[in-house]
Amino acid sequence: MAETMVKAPAAEVSFIDEVCSIPGGEAIRSCIQCGMCTGSCPTANKWDYSPRRVIAMVRAGLRDELLSSNSMWFCASCYTCTVRCPRDIKPADIMHALEIIAIRSGLSTKRSRTPVMYKCFVDSARGNGRVYELGMMIKLFLRTNPFAALKMAPVGLGLFLHRRLPLKPSRIKGIGELKAVLDKARALGGAK
Amino acid sequence: MKYYSYFPGCSAEAAASPLGLSVPPVAKALDMELVELEDWNCCGSTPYWSVDKLEAACMAARNLALAEKTGLDLVTPCSNCFVILHSTNNHLKELPRFREQVSEALAAANLKYGGGVRVRHLAEVLYTDITPEAIGAKVTKPLKGLKVAPYYGCQLVRPNGFDDPESPHSLDELVASLGADVVSWELKAHCCGSSLVMSEQEVALGLVNKLLRNAEENGAQCLVTPCPLCHINLDVYQSAVNSQFKTRYNLPVLFVTQLIGVALGISADELALSRNVVSPTRVLAPYL
Numbered sequence: 001m002a003e004t005m006v007k008a009p010a011a012e013v014s015f016i017d018e019v020c021s022i023p024g025g026e027a028i029r030s031c032i033q034c035g036m037c038t039g040s041c042p043t044a045n046k047w048d049y050s051p052r053r054v055i056a057m058v059r060a061g062l063r064d065e066l067l068s069s070n071s072m073w074f075c076a077s078c079y080t081c082t083v084r085c086p087r088d089i090k091p092a093d094i095m096h097a098l099e100i101i102a103i104r105s106g107l108s109t110k111r112s113r114t115p116v117m118y119k120c121f122v123d124s125a126r127g128n129g130r131v132y133e134l135g136m137m138i139k140l141f142l143r144t145n146p147f148a149a150l151k152m153a154p155v156g157l158g159l160f161l162h163r164r165l166p167l168k169p170s171r172i173k174g175i176g177e178l179k180a181v182l183d184k185a186r187a188l189g190g191a192k
Numbered sequence: 193m194k195y196y197s198y199f200p201g202c203s204a205e206a207a208a209s210p211l212g213l214s215v216p217p218v219a220k221a222l223d224m225e226l227v228e229l230e231d232w233n234c235c236g237s238t239p240y241w242s243v244d245k246l247e248a249a250c251m252a253a254r255n256l257a258l259a260e261k262t263g264l265d266l267v268t269p270c271s272n273c274f275v276i277l278h279s280t281n282n283h284l285k286e287l288p289r290f291r292e293q294v295s296e297a298l299a300a301a302n303l304k305y306g307g308g309v310r311v312r313h314l315a316e317v318l319y320t321d322i323t324p325e326a327i328g329a330k331v332t333k334p335l336k337g338l339k340v341a342p343y344y345g346c347q348l349v350r351p352n353g354f355d356d357p358e359s360p361h362s363l364d365e366l367v368a369s370l371g372a373d374v375v376s377w378e379l380k381a382h383c384c385g386s387s388l389v390m391s392e393q394e395v396a397l398g399l400v401n402k403l404l405r406n407a408e409e410n411g412a413q414c415l416v417t418p419c420p421l422c423h424i425n426l427d428v429y430q431s432a433v434n435s436q437f438k439t440r441y442n443l444p445v446l447f448v449t450q451l452i453g454v455a456l457g458i459s460a461d462e463l464a465l466s467r468n469v470v471s472p473t474r475v476l477a478p479y480l
Contacts, residue, residue, distance in 0.1 A: 022245055023283045023290050042383045043395055074392065076399075077238045077275075078383035079350035083357040092351070099242035113391035121239035121387075125251065129233040131202040140390065151393075158428055162467045164207050173231050177301040178254060184300035185250045188293050 015063040018101055024093025031055045037081035037091040047071040051081060051091050054098070067107040072098040073114040113144045126182060129172030134165055194321060196312075197262045198226035199255060199277070201270035201420065202234055207428070208270075208420030213464035214449040215269055215314065221330065221456045222322050226267065229259055235273035236280060239387065249290070250297045252280035257298060257305040269314040269449070271347035271419040272386075278311040278352045315418040315448060316354045319362040324369035332457040333479045334371030340451065341375040341412035342367050343403070345422040346383050357381070366448065367416060370455035377410040379403050384425040394436065400425050401433050404441045413475045414444040416451045423447060427469050444472035454479050 019025040037051040038044050048069035049057060057066040072095035081091040099118070102108040108115040117140050124136040137156070141149040159165040172178065204212030219226045232255050234240070240248035255277065259266040268274050284291045284307055291307075298305060318327070342363035349355045355362045360381055364374045384403060385396025403426065407415055417423055427445040434441055445468065453463040460480050465472055473480070 023249075023287055024245075024279075042399055043385075043388075046392070046395055074388070074395065076346075076383050076386045076388050076396075078346040078386075079275075079357075080346070080383070082351045090351075096238075096242045096245070100245060103243055114388065117387070117391040118239035118242050121237065122243045125202075125234040125237065125240055126247075130205075131234050131237070133203070133206050137390065155428060155432055158431065158469045159207060162469050164209050164428070164467055164469075166206050170202075170205060172233050174233070174254075174301075177303075178233055178251075180300040181250050181254060181297050181303070182247050185244075185247045185293070185297040188296060189244065189246055 015061045016058055019058050019094060019097050022097035022100055024090050025097035027087070027089040028055060028058060028094055030087040031059070031089050032087055034086060036084050036086065040080040040084050042078060042080070043074040043076060046074045051095070055089070055091065055094065058094070058098070064107060067098065067102040067105055068109055070109045070112045072102070073109065073112040113140070116140060116143050126179075128169045129175045129178050130170050132169035134167065135169060193223050193225050195225045195227065195264055196267040196317065197259045197264040198228045199232055199235070199259070199266055199268040199273060200228065201268055201273040203420040203424070204269060207424050210450060210464040210467040211269055211420050211423065211447045213467070214447055214453055214462070217458050217462045218449045218453045218456065221453070221458060222318075222327065224317075224322065227262065227264065229255060229262070229266070232258065235268075235270075236276045238272060238276065241276065246290075246293055246297075248276070249280045249283060249294050252277050253284070253294050253298055253305050254301070254303060256281065256309045257303040259309045260305060265310045265312050267312050267314050267317050269418065269420075271313065271345055272421060274311065274313040275347040275352060281307070281309065281311055313348055313418070315348055315363065315366075318448070318452075319366060320354065324365045327366065327452060328369035331370055331455045333455055335451070335455050335479055336371050338372045338475065338479070339375050339411050339413045340367050340372045341377050341407040341410065341415045342380055343407070343415045343417040343422060343426070344381040345417060345419040346381065346386075348418055349381055363416065363418070363448065367451065370452060372451075375407065375410050375412045377406050377412070379406040384422045386421050386425070389425050389429060393432070396425060397429060397433050397436050400429060401437050401439065404430065404433065404439070404443055408441065408443060412443065414446055414472060416446045416448050418448045430470050442470060444468060444470045444475055446472055
């Protein structure tokens, strides 16, 4: 099984191989469609396609239909499916793999704010070496719905009043070093 | 004295600062020397994993490379950092091609990781290395009569957990060692919604509502958790749950280090109890 991090899949790479190429996605072919993942998922009622169907769709090659759905973005990474799966296929990791492929392909849905939230989080971690929660939240609201910030005001105020919302980011000393590593990783991420 | 390399994680410095602040005094009282990993960076985190797994693994691997130089186990109090650092370690062991790519990226900063770090959760270290018995022996203010619901959340026990992933017991034993009454409740290892609280707030608050109701119905006076994300959702967002579901919860949520600290006679100030949004002072008053 290929382990390379394929950024832009060549035409001959099947959807299932794309998923298999991401660490954690390797075992998807062992799925027996028992539905344990769906039965165990605390958010499955919100998914366009349930976890079990998501896996069936990967195997059926329904790439764009699945990648543009809201499904995997509701995975809260509780790993209940993963510890219960009788075939050890790691459904939560498969959801992460699908999120990665959806973002790479520009297909991630706008019906969930999770893709944008994740991207804001990554920008923050990349920029300072540590996550700056306030900056990230502001960016998230600006990019999605600035008015939703009003609804968040009591929570933000609660954090601030209890000294849990630092007003400036903490930046690591080795930020240059970290950026060199991440830039190299990005360069290696292309198809080989 | 037991020595560990210590990885606080980003939230312990900010939105979960009661955790970050309560760890050092408790560690000291339990003869643990936690040496903070110098210039640690974000663990990689689930959001990063869901955007670019190679980059995320490189974030984790820089920390692992720095920790390897210390020769100590790497201990984190954050359940998400634990899962990410631990799983990255596994991927690097099991996937040679992926390991090569991560090594090549690390080399850009003259860093090297040989795979020799053991990643551990602070709660597991308290349970396994320090042990509930030894903690119990140091208790000066037994929490007699306090009804505590241990809340494990997910990532302490899944997928890399040291405890039963469906019905864990380690926190129960730690709480019992402090003299408190352990509340038995069904949802102790169910999901709180984690970071979805920022993007899909109603979904996450629905899960938090179920947790708080189940704990309250079983007589809990407070909850105790090791996880910063769980704490934010249950404590900071409790008022949002009350507005959304017309409920009237007033359930303090303590970090496990805060609860242990109270029983060890450490002051409320040192344990940063005033930083908990739902004030725990009423239920803890008899023990402070």
